[in-house]
Amino acid sequence: xxxxxxxxKVFATQIKEEVxxxxxxxxxxxxxxxxxxxxxVGENPASKVYVANKHRSCGEVGIYSAVIEMPExxxxxxxxxxxxxxxxxxxxxxxxxxxxxxxxxxxxxAEILDFIHPDKDVDGFHPINVGKLSxxxxxxxxxxxxxxxxxxxxxxxxxxxxxxxxxxxxxxVGKPMFNLLLSRHATVTVCHSRTKNLAEITRLADIxxxxxxxxxxxxxxxxxxxxxxxxxxxxxxxxxxxxxxxDFESVKEVAGAIxxxxxxxxxxxxxxxMHNTVKAARIQFN
Ligand code: GUN
Numbered sequence: 001x002x003x004x005x006x007x008x009k010v011f012a013t014q015i016k017e018e019v020x021x022x023x024x025x026x027x028x029x030x031x032x033x034x035x036x037x038x039x040x041v042g043e044n045p046a047s048k049v050y051v052a053n054k055h056r057s058c059g060e061v062g063i064y065s066a067v068i069e070m071p072e073x074x075x076x077x078x079x080x081x082x083x084x085x086x087x088x089x090x091x092x093x094x095x096x097x098x099x100x101x102x103x104x105x106x107x108x109x110a111e112i113l114d115f116i117h118p119d120k121d122v123d124g125f126h127p128i129n130v131g132k133l134s135x136x137x138x139x140x141x142x143x144x145x146x147x148x149x150x151x152x153x154x155x156x157x158x159x160x161x162x163x164x165x166x167x168x169x170x171x172x173v174g175k176p177m178f179n180l181l182l183s184r185h186a187t188v189t190v191c192h193s194r195t196k197n198l199a200e201i202t203r204l205a206d207i208x209x210x211x212x213x214x215x216x217x218x219x220x221x222x223x224x225x226x227x228x229x230x231x232x233x234x235x236x237x238x239x240x241x242x243x244x245x246x247d248f249e250s251v252k253e254v255a256g257a258i259x260x261x262x263x264x265x266x267x268x269x270x271x272x273x274m275h276n277t278v279k280a281a282r283i284q285f286n
Contacts, residue, residue, distance in 0.1 A: 003229070003255040008267030011151045015271040016061050022278045023062040026285075034281035035064035036094040036122065036273070037086045041079065042072035042102045051098055057270045063277055064091060076108045080115050087117045093281035094122035096273070119283050122276040124176065133179045139283075140276055145177040147268030148209060148230050149184070150275075157207070157228055157257065160185040165202050167191045167218070167245070168211035173232050177209050198222070216247040226256035232265055 026032060036058055040051045051067055058065035068082060079097070086095045095116045101109055113121075118128040124142040132139040152159060164186040168174040174190060181188045186207065191198055193212070202208055202222040210218050211232035223229060233245030244261030252258050259265050 003252045004257040005252070006151060006155055006230075006257055006259045006264065008151070008259065008264045011154050012267040012271040014154060015147075015150060015268065015275060016057070019063075019271070019274045019278055020061045026278060026281055027062075030285050032281060032285065033062070033064045033091075034094070034278050035066065035089075035092045036096065036277045037066045037068060037089070037092045038096045038098060039068045039070060039079070039082060039086075040098045041070045041074050041105070044098075044100065047098045047100070053270055054096075054273060057274055058277075061274050063274060066092065072102050074102075074105070076105050076112065079105065079112055083112070083115045087115075087120060093120060093284055094273075094277040095120045096123055120280055122273060122280055124276070125171070130171070130176075133176060136183050138180075138183070140280060141180065142172055142176045143269045143272035143276060144173050144211075144232060144265065145180055146275075147272040148177065148232070148265055149180050150272065151230075151259075151265060151268055152207070152228070155257065159207065162186045162206040163204050164188045164207040164209065165191060165205035166209045166211070167198070167202065168209075168213070168232070170211065173209075173211035177211070181207070181209075210245040212245050214245055215243045216245070218246040218251060220247070220250040220254045223251050223254045225254055227254075229255045229258040230265060231259050231261050234261060234266060 038051050038054055040047055055065045055067050086092050113125050118126045121129055121140050124140045129140050133141055164181045166174050166177045169190055169192045178188050178190050191201055199222045203224050205227055207228045209230045215235035215237050229251055231244035231246040235243050237243055242262050
């Protein structure tokens with residue numbers, strides 16, 4: 001039997017509808033329009049596409065969107081000054097600095113991101129928000145792992161009591177995914193590039209989340225029959241060919257449910273950014 005395909009578009013549309021209603025009720029309750037500022041430094045073409053998509057999504061759900069384009073040679077001090085202005089700007093409830101930063105300031109990334117006020121940190125990368133997540137006080141949570149959880153909830157996939165395996169230990173996906181699954185009562189194992197006997201561990205997973213950045217890395221022999229397989233990877237293997245970290249064609253014959261790439265959880269990331277922006281606005285009004 002082939003797996004149920006978890007189409008990102010279906011869930012993203014549903015989440016955006018929810019956000020749209022929430023934007024309207026926020027306007028009715030407080031007379032406020034949630035606002036998102038996205039700062040992009042330099043000319044990275046992929047980043048420009050991502051930022052344009054965020055701007056368009058804001059328009060779709062009724063969020064005020066400010067895209068701040070700063071030149072490639074922007075200094076750390078100039079960027080911190082801009083973040084300071086946005087931290088104080090009452091029209092802006094969420095701030096996102098698009099990554100990667102240009103090489104000359106990339107070593108300062110942590111200092112720059114930590115300068116965003118934790119209540120406006122819609123990426124959920126600030127150490128205060130990371131700490132809150134790890135002690136079970138979810139505040140603003142990174143969009144991609146939150147989207148994976150939301151998708152499972154909407155698809156009626158139970159997490160409680162399940163064996164979950166996460167491949168990848170990044171701050172953006174693997175670590176927050178671990179905490180989100182754990183606080184929803186899964187038994188969670190995190191694997192990474194140095195894990196020994198990986199397939200033995202992944203074959204125990206009822207829920208397998210893959211974010212390791214290696215094209216078609218997870219093959220059918222690594223997957224328990226009937227497992228839920230969530231592929232967070234996006235790898236360009238030819239000019240017009242994107243694939244995930246999971247070998248979709250073989251794994252879909254074994255899994256119970258699987259997300260495609262493209263068209264899977266990637267679409268949920270922006271929807272969750274919209275969700276986080278409205279949440280940030282509520283936090284600032286409560
Ligand atoms: N660049 C690619 N993904 C992300 C993300 O989730 N947040 C930010 N700020 N930049 C990114």
